[in-house]
Amino acid sequence: MSTLQNKALSLGIDVAVLRCVLILLGIVTFGTWGFWVTETDWTLWRSLYFTLITITTVGYGDQGLSETGQKFAAIMLLGGIGGFTYSITNLVQLTVNRDQAQARKLLRKTMDWESHVIVCGYGRMGQSICEQLRSGGKDCVVIEDDQEYYELAMENGFPAVHGCASEDESLVAAGIKRANSVITAVTNDAENMYAVVSARDLNPECSIISRAESASAARKMERAGATFVVLPHMMAGESVASAVLHPRLTSAMQSSNNPDDRLTLGEAVVEEGSELLEKTVMEYGKQAGDLVFVAVEREDGQLFMRPRGDQTFEVGDVVICAGRQEDVQAIREVAGGAVAV
Numbered sequence: 001m002s003t004l005q006n007k008a009l010s011l012g013i014d015v016a017v018l019r020c021v022l023i024l025l026g027i028v029t030f031g032t033w034g035f036w037v038t039e040t041d042w043t044l045w046r047s048l049y050f051t052l053i054t055i056t057t058v059g060y061g062d063q064g065l066s067e068t069g070q071k072f073a074a075i076m077l078l079g080g081i082g083g084f085t086y087s088i089t090n091l092v093q094l095t096v097n098r099d100q101a102q103a104r105k106l107l108r109k110t111m112d113w114e115s116h117v118i119v120c121g122y123g124r125m126g127q128s129i130c131e132q133l134r135s136g137g138k139d140c141v142v143i144e145d146d147q148e149y150y151e152l153a154m155e156n157g158f159p160a161v162h163g164c165a166s167e168d169e170s171l172v173a174a175g176i177k178r179a180n181s182v183i184t185a186v187t188n189d190a191e192n193m194y195a196v197v198s199a200r201d202l203n204p205e206c207s208i209i210s211r212a213e214s215a216s217a218a219r220k221m222e223r224a225g226a227t228f229v230v231l232p233h234m235m236a237g238e239s240v241a242s243a244v245l246h247p248r249l250t251s252a253m254q255s256s257n258n259p260d261d262r263l264t265l266g267e268a269v270v271e272e273g274s275e276l277l278e279k280t281v282m283e284y285g286k287q288a289g290d291l292v293f294v295a296v297e298r299e300d301g302q303l304f305m306r307p308r309g310d311q312t313f314e315v316g317d318v319v320i321c322a323g324r325q326e327d328v329q330a331i332r333e334v335a336g337g338a339v340a341v
Helices: 002-038 044-055 067-112 124-135 147-155 168-173 189-202 215-224 232-245 247-254 281-285 325-335
Strands: 117-120 140-144 160-162 181-184 207-211 228-230 264-269 292-297 303-305 318-323 338-340
Touching: 002 044, 002 067, 117 124, 117 189, 124 140, 124 147, 140 147, 147 160, 168 189, 181 189, 189 207, 189 215, 215 228, 232 247, 264 325, 281 292, 318 325
Parallel strands: 117 140, 117 181, 140 160, 181 207, 207 228
Antiparallel strands: 264 318, 264 338, 292 303, 292 318
């Protein structure tokens, strides 16, 4: 349904622009022809010129019009100015509203989405999150209050809601009822807190990952309903320290020379009908390339670190693994459903 709505919206704008342009061309053509016929000694250029100064009400005099020409000029003044004003006004309005129409068109695409991610805030952190989600094949909707960042999100192809992430209306417009996760990445702790409370109230089942600038704010966000809280300055500090303490590991995890060879962590959820069911860790490991199994968490919460080779996979298992991107992606596809780390 949304696809048909998008096409209709796009077609409606094009028809409106075409109609205005045709009206303008019709008025100018009719006026030029009329003056050229009534004023037999006028050239086409002079007829066109006088038509333009007539409908724009510039008023450069009648330029020696005959009585017949004056009558035709009166018709042009009565009909042409109205049509000209209508067309110009609508063209300006359509130009101004085109961005808003495109935003609505982009947002309508999300009406059929299920289990998408809502990203609150499109600053530097929000932009990085959205790009990572897109590269991982995850749909996301942005909520941004700042006009500049809101427009940037749309330019980058992300459906966006122009509003405050702490307001229920913005979350509902972004599809909170159908969302799988909400990420609050605003730089203001208070707004992130309100966004967490609102999101948890509107969708008790969704996962909420929130940004916090202090440990005290993080604790409050967890009590408010956040599933996981990230402190950017602590993560940055840990990354810098890790680069000093474990340079080889850091290089393997973050090397940009060859992204395909980069060490990647990921998790795969074993679903009903998966090829992994009843297979052992050793059996799949033989065909999994360089994939390393870090842990397996059962549906009841039981965690197996470094799972044994004879351990079988069951429905609901969360398999945490490490390896090359292609190997991690392969087990996610075989498992039947997963979220990348």
